[in-house]
Amino acid sequence: MTTKSSDKLSSQACEACHADAPKISDEELKTLIGLIPDWTAQVHNNVMMLEREYRFKNYKLSWAFANKVSELAESEGHHPAILLEWGKVKVTWWTHAIGGLHKNDFICAAKTDQLTA
Numbered sequence: 001m002t003t004k005s006s007d008k009l010s011s012q013a014c015e016a017c018h019a020d021a022p023k024i025s026d027e028e029l030k031t032l033i034g035l036i037p038d039w040t041a042q043v044h045n046n047v048m049m050l051e052r053e054y055r056f057k058n059y060k061l062s063w064a065f066a067n068k069v070s071e072l073a074e075s076e077g078h079h080p081a082i083l084l085e086w087g088k089v090k091v092t093w094w095t096h097a098i099g100g101l102h103k104n105d106f107i108c109a110a111k112t113d114q115l116t117a
Ligand SMILES: C[C@H](O)[C@H](O)[C@H]1CNC2=NC(N)=NC(=O)C2=N1
Pocket: 017, 077, 078, 079, 080, 093, 094, 095, 096, 097, 098
């Protein structure tokens, strides 16, 4: 079996996150984003977020993927923004409780990538 660098993240589970949990450092951001190269860190309304757009052949496939992401979110207790459109789904992960990025967001991004397989 081949192992990808993102497996280091996707094999982990989200931990309970509290308002006093620290945001990831710049150093951690560099390391963690390197494990999920298809994602970009973007700042919206002063909050750093992880974003990726997935492409599909039609609306039904986009919709099915958005549903899978929703199932993942409920099972992890961590919830992304999902923008469902014809042929594409944009997934945005951040941690509301801290207004930024926590390791949970990187774990969930790696798990989201696995849903396309
Ligand atoms: C009580 C519950 O676990 C929290 O409100 C969770 C739910 N899902 C969440 N999802 C995200 N993305 N960030 C959070 O801070 C968050 N908090």
